[in-house]
Amino acid sequence: MNLAVDIIKRKGDRQSERFRREKLHASIMAACLSVRAPEGQAEPIADAVCESVIAWLQQHPEVTSHDIRIVATKHLRIYHPEAAYLYEQHRITI
Amino acid sequence: MAKKYKFDYDLIVIGSGAGGSAAATIAAREGQRVAIIESSSFGGESPNWSDVPTTALLHAANLYDKARHGAKFGLRSSTLGYNYPSIRAWKELAVKRTGAGGNRKYYEKQSIDTFIGLAHFLSPNEISVNRRHLSASNFLVATGAQWIIPEIPGLNKMNYLTPRTILEAIKPPKSLLIIGGGDTGVEIAQLMAIFGTKVYIVEQASRLLPHHDSEIGELLERILFEQKGVTSLTHSRIVSVEKDGLSKRVIVSRAGTEKSVKVDEILIAAGRAPSVDLGLENAGVKYTAKGISVNDYLQTNVKWIFAAGEVLGRNSYTHTALMESQIVANNIFEKTKVEPDYSAITEIIFTNPAIATVGLSEDDCLKRDLSVNKAIAPLSIIARSNTSDFRDGFVKIVTDKKGVILGASVVAPHAAEIIHELALAVKQGLTAYQVAETPHAFLSWSEAVRVAATKLA
Numbered sequence: 001m002n003l004a005v006d007i008i009k010r011k012g013d014r015q016s017e018r019f020r021r022e023k024l025h026a027s028i029m030a031a032c033l034s035v036r037a038p039e040g041q042a043e044p045i046a047d048a049v050c051e052s053v054i055a056w057l058q059q060h061p062e063v064t065s066h067d068i069r070i071v072a073t074k075h076l077r078i079y080h081p082e083a084a085y086l087y088e089q090h091r092i093t094i
Numbered sequence: 095m096a097k098k099y100k101f102d103y104d105l106i107v108i109g110s111g112a113g114g115s116a117a118a119t120i121a122a123r124e125g126q127r128v129a130i131i132e133s134s135s136f137g138g139e140s141p142n143w144s145d146v147p148t149t150a151l152l153h154a155a156n157l158y159d160k161a162r163h164g165a166k167f168g169l170r171s172s173t174l175g176y177n178y179p180s181i182r183a184w185k186e187l188a189v190k191r192t193g194a195g196g197n198r199k200y201y202e203k204q205s206i207d208t209f210i211g212l213a214h215f216l217s218p219n220e221i222s223v224n225r226r227h228l229s230a231s232n233f234l235v236a237t238g239a240q241w242i243i244p245e246i247p248g249l250n251k252m253n254y255l256t257p258r259t260i261l262e263a264i265k266p267p268k269s270l271l272i273i274g275g276g277d278t279g280v281e282i283a284q285l286m287a288i289f290g291t292k293v294y295i296v297e298q299a300s301r302l303l304p305h306h307d308s309e310i311g312e313l314l315e316r317i318l319f320e321q322k323g324v325t326s327l328t329h330s331r332i333v334s335v336e337k338d339g340l341s342k343r344v345i346v347s348r349a350g351t352e353k354s355v356k357v358d359e360i361l362i363a364a365g366r367a368p369s370v371d372l373g374l375e376n377a378g379v380k381y382t383a384k385g386i387s388v389n390d391y392l393q394t395n396v397k398w399i400f401a402a403g404e405v406l407g408r409n410s411y412t413h414t415a416l417m418e419s420q421i422v423a424n425n426i427f428e429k430t431k432v433e434p435d436y437s438a439i440t441e442i443i444f445t446n447p448a449i450a451t452v453g454l455s456e457d458d459c460l461k462r463d464l465s466v467n468k469a470i471a472p473l474s475i476i477a478r479s480n481t482s483d484f485r486d487g488f489v490k491i492v493t494d495k496k497g498v499i500l501g502a503s504v505v506a507p508h509a510a511e512i513i514h515e516l517a518l519a520v521k522q523g524l525t526a527y528q529v530a531e532t533p534h535a536f537l538s539w540s541e542a543v544r545v546a547a548t549k550l551a
Contacts, residue, residue, distance in 0.1 A: 056371075059212055060212060061222075061224060061225050062216075063214060066375060066376060067214075067375070070375055
């Protein structure tokens with residue numbers, strides 16, 4: 001399900017894009033798999049985090065990619081703190 | 095040539111409640127370009143969902159209650175009744191008469207641009223409201239707070255009331271369990287009990303109103319029980335809630351034993367959390383779950399973004415938020431900055447008897463290790479208690495060793511009016527002697543103030 005939510009990219013120097021669930025799902029999956037979470041665990045975690053983010057987006061028609069990262073991290077921390085840390089920090093660490 | 099502006103507005107106010115509206119009005123009056131953004135009803139919490147409607151309902155309830163108990167004064171009240179839809183209509187009228195309640199035009203008439211929607215910071219000078227981007231050279235965040243829904247097993251599977259939604263109830267429930275024995279919890283407990291609801295209050299602390307001195311909470315608990323049949327379950331914790339037919343069953347843990355209470359409705363009044371979900375990270379504003387951090391001038395770490403009211407996470411009342419909002423308007427547009435003075439802020443609970451406090455309580459002084467004197471004048475010793483046949487209440491004054499009044503508590507009819515004499519004393523550093531030597535009219539409730547002050551003079 002793709003919501004009618006516009007994501008303003010970092011620093012506003014790239015064009016806004018529509019929120020895509022699969023993109024968020026893939027990024028959460030990647031964070032989980034990077035900390036060696038089994039795929040069977042990563043999949044439901046990514047589903048749950050996506051649901052929480054989508055619930056939050058229902059009231060926010062326009063947010064920044066930074067907002068998505070913060071909200072996703074907050075929910076990911078509940079299920080997998082190590083993956084959440086990586087997800088939060090990966091732009092700095094890479 | 096027309097002036098070219100760098101930003102859309104000089105000031106964008108997020109939240110049209112007491113914390114926002116005063117600053118917006120002052121700035122607009124000064125000729126600044128102002129926008130105000132509201133996510134719900136214009137006017138915010140106080141006129142729409144809390145102070146005004148609750149106090150209007152309490153006024154009707156207290157009239158009904160006094161008339162019902164008028165037989166001892168020779169009044170015939172056996173056929174007295176009430177019509178709740180009419181009482182609700184009275185509440186709506188009171189809200190409408192505030193002018194600000196739910197009234198967008200109130201702001202537009204003052205040349206303030208209004209927007210409905212959730213504001214979300216995109217950058218330190220830009221917000222988005224319904225995909226519309228607005229920029230400003232200054233911002234005031236006055237988004238208020240919302241009721242905290244505690245994590246209680248089973249609660250998410252059923253309907254529950256909050257102090258906001260109970261005001262819209264079609265009729266008072268037959269029975270009600272209130273989670274939280276603070277200011278709002280006891281006001282609603284008394285309101286519903288007067289209309290015949292069996293009320294239970296569950297409070298984790300050892301007494302109702304735990305943020306006030308013990309005499310206040312203990313007296314109110316006794317009055318609520320003896321006069322209104324309210325059961326206070328202090329030192330108690332909710333274990334779980336579950337559906338039981340059309341009712342709700344609440345499991346309460348008290349002193350190691352579990353008790354089951356079956357009620358029609360549950361009301362959550364267990365504290366409020368500041369509304370900080372507005373993209374503050376994108377603006378670089380520092381905040382925690384407890385509120386936005388500000389300096390003495392109500393300025394956040396981003397110097398053109400200010401905050402006022404409940405979003406600061408402090409004990410905030412409508413009059414405190416108004417004061418802060420006025421100060422923010424000054425600090426944005428004037429060269430001389432001012433700081434809010436919280437020393438004489440009054441706290442009022444509109445129960446019967448009403449409760450009003452100002453300055454430091456005795457507990458506050460003990461926590462600060464201050465050496466103080468205190469005196470209590472019970473209402474029963476003044477003449478008015480005889481003519482009104484009302485004896486439950488007192489005036490308590492706390493002074494330092496030199497007799498300067500540091501704080502006071504009043505539990506009495508019209509306490510909200512009586513307290514301002516003592517607020518003036520706290521603000522101006524008056525002594526108990528100065529208050530005691532001021533003539534107080536015979537047969538006024540304020541005579542109790544003189545009696546308490548005389549004990550300390």
